Amino acid sequence: MLENLPPNTLPRLLRRTILSAIVVGIVGFVATLLIAPHAPFAAVGVVLGVGLAILNLRFLDRQASRVELKGEQSSKAIRRQLGGKTTGRLALMTLVILGVVWLYAPLGIGIVSGLVLYQIVFVINVMRVVANQGGFE
Numbered sequence: 001m002l003e004n005l006p007p008n009t010l011p012r013l014l015r016r017t018i019l020s021a022i023v024v025g026i027v028g029f030v031a032t033l034l035i036a037p038h039a040p041f042a043a044v045g046v047v048l049g050v051g052l053a054i055l056n057l058r059f060l061d062r063q064a065s066r067v068e069l070k071g072e073q074s075s076k077a078i079r080r081q082l083g084g085k086t087t088g089r090l091a092l093m094t095l096v097i098l099g100v101v102w103l104y105a106p107l108g109i110g111i112v113s114g115l116v117l118y119q120i121v122f123v124i125n126v127m128r129v130v131a132n133q134g135g136f137e
Contacts, residue, residue, distance in 0.1 A: 009129060009133065012129075013125055013129050014057065014061060016125055017057070017121060017122050017125045018054055018057070020121045020124075020125060021050050021053065021054055021117070021118045021121045021122075022050070022054075024050065024117050024118075024120075024121050025046060025047050025049075025050030025051070025114060025117065025118075026047075028043075028046040028047075028050070028113065028114065028117055029043045029044075029046050029047050030043075032046050032110065036106075039106040041104065041106045041107040041110065042106040042107065042109060042110035042113075043110060044107065044110060045100075045106065045107040045108065045109065045110020045111040045112075045113065045114060046110045046111075046113050046114040046117070047114060048107075048110070048111050048114060049110065049111040049112060049113060049114020049115040049116075049117070049118065050114040050115075050117060050118050051114070052093060052097075052111065052114070052115065053114065053115050053118035053119070054118070056089065056090070056093065059089060060082075060086060063082060063085055063086070064082060097111050097112060097115075
């Protein structure tokens with residue numbers, strides 16, 4: 001679906017997603033402080049979760065741009081190269097976050113909440129771009 005979009009759409013989508021996620025992270029921080037004032041680390045976790053998701057997106061963007069510069073490769077080789085590094089990075093993040101949940105639950109749950117908020121923002125932004133470019137088929 002996204003491969004049919006004009007080339008300049010993806011950078012705008014990523015920029016819009018990052019800005020939206022920052023705003024949602026700030027709102028999530030304040031909402032968490034209001035809902036659970038006795039657990040300020042949960043609010044910090046929301047911000048950390050959004051930040052980790054943005055950092056992961058930046059790593060993926062940089063990794064994808066490097067793959068394109070290597071010349072002619074089969075799409076299977078490109079997918080394998082991107083998939084392996086991405087899977088490793090996500091596995092490491094998952095282990096670290098599970099460790100934080102185990103060590104101090106409010107912070108860990110806050111981080112997971114921030115990651116979820118980011119994914120919701122990303123999906124909404126993608127749906128909006130696809131709908132503006134001709135809709136869903």
